[in-house]
Amino acid sequence: MIKIKEVAQLARVAPSSVSRVLNDHPDVSPEMKERVLRAAEQLGYQPNFLAQSLRTGATRTVGFVVRDISIPMFGGIVKGAEQELESYGYSVLLTNSLQNSALEAKHISVLCQRRVDGLILSLQSEASAETFKALDNVQVPVVLLDRELIGLPADAVLFDHASGVQEAVADLVDLGHRRIGLLVGSSRTRASRDRIRGFMAACEGAGTSANWDSIVELPTATLEVVGQATASLLGQAVTAIVAGDAQIGTALLGAMKERKVQPGRDVSLVICDDLELFRLVDPAVSVVYRDAEQMGAVAARILMKRLSGGVAGPIREILRTNYVARGSTMPPPETSVLPQGRALRAVTGSSGKRS
Amino acid sequence: MIKIKEVAQLARVAPSSVSRVLNDHPDVSPEMKERVLRAAEQLGYQPNFLAQSLRTGATRTVGFVVRDISIPMFGGIVKGAEQELESYGYSVLLTNSLQNSALEAKHISVLCQRRVDGLILSLQSEASAETFKALDNVQVPVVLLDRELIGLPADAVLFDHASGVQEAVADLVDLGHRRIGLLVGSSRTRASRDRIRGFMAACEGAGTSANWDSIVELPTATLEVVGQATASLLGQAVTAIVAGDAQIGTALLGAMKERKVQPGRDVSLVICDDLELFRLVDPAVSVVYRDAEQMGAVAARILMKRLSGGVAGPIREILRTNYVARGSTMPPPETSVLPQGRALRAVTGSSGKRS
DNA sequence: CTGAAAGCGCTTACAG
DNA sequence: CTGAAAGCGCTTACAG
Missing domain, CATH: 1.10.260.40 (lambda repressor-like DNA-binding domains)
Incomplete structure (x- = not known):
């Protein structure tokens, strides 16, 4: 050299x-x-980058803690961030926390020891003491992805999960559904709370009393756990189910297949997250779409802005989510004609567009 | 600090x-x-990691060039590698080449400038002049993923795509298929050549003359391109199609859905790569499985071994692939009874097991 | 406009 | 067993 x-x-x-x-x-x-x-x-x-960094105190490196890079959503986020950061001459140091808060905390401090200029974090929970402790020692700017840590004035990029779910549930109500189930992850996480909020808002907006008992908080998204929750919802005679993310949705599809419950015809179905394959199952699955790459790119831009200085308070960027209706949302089995509400909404164009 | x-x-x-x-x-x-x-x-x-690295000349950092981290296969590989490397105290600097050889070459040199101790590369093509040139200046150990670069004595981890495809085609032949199509990516890549090899071997093993004309090399895996190829294969009256990877397979499912061709009943189908959702479409898709995380972990271990010194020639590790038969492989429409060959193979237990 | 010197924070022969 | 010194390869006040 x-x-x-x-x-x-x-x-x-x-x-x-x-x-x-x-x-x-x-x-x-x-x-x-x-x-x-x-x-x-x-x-x-x-x-020599090392010599430059040691001298100038900047490494042009961003640390990224992700729960599991093999989940396509996170892959998209990292891709969006990496692309954007590269254009600024920054590189990404990537770690997987494997859904483990202790590992997450460890990775945060390792990244700091490696003197990253900033951190983009897709954290496990919003209430891990270990993670809070690790974050306490962080001297560099942090951008949180879809999480809010109380007491920590960090920048954040958040999805507006509520509005997408609200749109979806409003469409289900229009179609005639009255008992709708919601399957979400831990409510110790903003995403789930947000989805619950959208769900409740739509129920109330429809004049239906909100169905607290048909909201199921799942500890994990395994086929077994989701299968049990699905059975329990079907026992409550729900006619539609909303799945909080792609993992839950995939397990839900599996559980329905096992039980020979057909999406759309037997029980309507909306999954939050759009995987290409959701369009290819029969009928195609209605989804609440969010743009993973956009989240990564926006996080990167916020970090760059923060590093260039001059920004005062924490930046909060909200990204929208969109309901996309497809074949898996239909009127409930008993209903043979479209209820009036639906026709009305279709005319005014206020419901999600069918694709 | x-x-x-x-x-x-x-x-x-x-x-x-x-x-x-x-x-x-x-x-x-x-x-x-x-x-x-x-x-x-x-x-x-x-x-301070920088000071240590500058002094000792080692960064405990591995550069990873991946085509597109949002593709689950690559997510799995990176995850496997990162987990393994972490256990050795190494971190991963990740870049996406976005299927672009120029960017790939650039990333290789950026990573070297950042003084990574080694490189794990999931390259685009095996014949990019730019990439070869960038690789020429690399002083650190390199592990190639599923690629062989002639003239470059680097370590490599390779999937044995041929045997999985061969198993799959043998099963299709047993089921009575005689005209089988193969959809693969560019044959300028080992993976595709390997799949073609397995395909030909199975055809010959079955006494069927190999069907060169039913092998389609796709420039990209878009719905349009794959749709045309599918139409052309159907025009040749194939009764089964093997898709070379998850992207091609997904597009193939889309193309078949568009044309109202039902997997299994109308045309049998095998996809190389197992996504959870392939089990959930109806009928479940037969696949050739490969373990992405294993590939990443093995690559990491090879790199660690190489860095600890004392290894002479290039290391080549071959990872197996497995055919998993599911509902999308059935006897061709005309055939009403199972051909004898199949029963025989089932008894001897040499065909892929049905799940 | 240019050069000599100091220093970023470590590690490691070299003396003792 | 321990300390003083040199040096990894840069950048940047400081003189001139």
Whole structure:
């Protein structure tokens, strides 16, 4: 590896001058600039990033803690962030917390020890003491993804899960559904609380009393757990189910298949998150769409803005979610004609568009 | 941030002694060790990684170039690698090449400039001049994922795509299929060549003359391109189609749905790669399974072994793939009874097991 | 406009 | 067993 000294020798100038040329310092003569550039080019000089970082105190590196990169949603978020950060000359140090708060906390401190300039965190829970403790020692800017940590004035990018779920449930109500189930993850997480809020709002908006008993909080999204919850909802004679994310939705599809309950015909179905394959099962699944890559890109931009300084309070960016109606949402089995409400909404165009 | 000097002052020793204690140097007195450890603990000292790296020349960082982290297969590979590397104290610097060889080459050199200790590469093509050029300047060990670069003596982890496809096609032949189509990506890539090889071997093994004309090499896996290829195969009256990966398979499912061709009943179907949702479409899709996380973990282990020195020639690790038969592979429409061959194979237990 | 010197925070031969 | 010194490869006040 060529070092600055060798470039300096070839160009017959001091190393400091080489540095100035390469860093576009204004006060350099055109002739010297020319010589240095040629020498650097000739030797294929590339500055040692470590030395630069140690000296300047900036690593142009962002630490990313993600729950599980093999989940497509997180893959999309990381992709969006990485692309955006790359355009600023930043790189991404990636870690998986594997749904484990202790590991999450450990990764946060490892990333700090590696002197990242900032952190983008897709945390497990909003209430992990270990994570809070690790975050206490963090000196660099942090952008939280879809989480709010009380008492921590960090920037955040949040999905507006509520409005998408509300739209979906409103459509179900229009179709004639009165008993609707909601399957969500832990309500110790903003996303689930948000979905519950949208669900309740739609129920109330429909004049239906909100169905607290048909909201199921799942500890995990395994086929077994979701299967039990599904059985329990079907026992309550719900005619439609909303699944809080792709994992829950996938397990729900599995549970329905096991029980030979057909989506749409027997029980209507909406899944929060749009996977390509949800369009290919029969009937195609209605979804609440959110843009993972956008979340990553926005987080990256916030971090860049924060690092360039001059921003005062915490930045909160809310990203919308969209209901997309497909074949898995139909009138409930008993109803043979469309209820009036639906026709009305279709005319005014206020319901989600069918694709 | 606390530095070593402050720890030294508190412990009343020289900075070099602190360093020795913290690096488990053998020649330190128990008393001093005790004092230093207490001081470090008390101050919450964490060595500056940059300074350590600059001095020792090792960053404990691995650069990872992946085509697109939002594709679940790659997510799994990165996850497997990251988990394994973490256990060795290494971190992962992740970049997406976005299927773009120029970007891929750029990322390789950026990672080298960042002084990674090694590189794990999931390259686009096996024949990109830009990538070869970038790789020429690489001084650190490289592990290639599912690619072979002629003339480059790098370590590699490869899937044995051929055997999985061969098993699948053998099962299709047993079921009575005689005209089988294969949809693969560019044959400028080992994976596709491997699949073609397995396909041909099975055709020949069955006494069927190999169907070169029913092998379609796709430039991309868009719905449109795959749709045209599917139409062309159906025009050739194939009764079964094998899709080379999850993207092609997903598009194929879409194309079949568009054309109202039902998997299994109308045309049998095998997809290379197992996504959870492939089990949930109706009928469940037969697949050739490969373990993404295993590939990542094995690549990480090879890199660690290489970095610990003492290994001579390039390491090549082959990972198996497994055919899993499900409902999408059935006898062709005309055939009403199982052909004899199938029953025979089932008895000898040599065909893939149905799940 | 240019160079010599100091220093970022460590580790590691080298003395003792 | 311990400390003082040199040095990893840069950047940046400081002189001139």
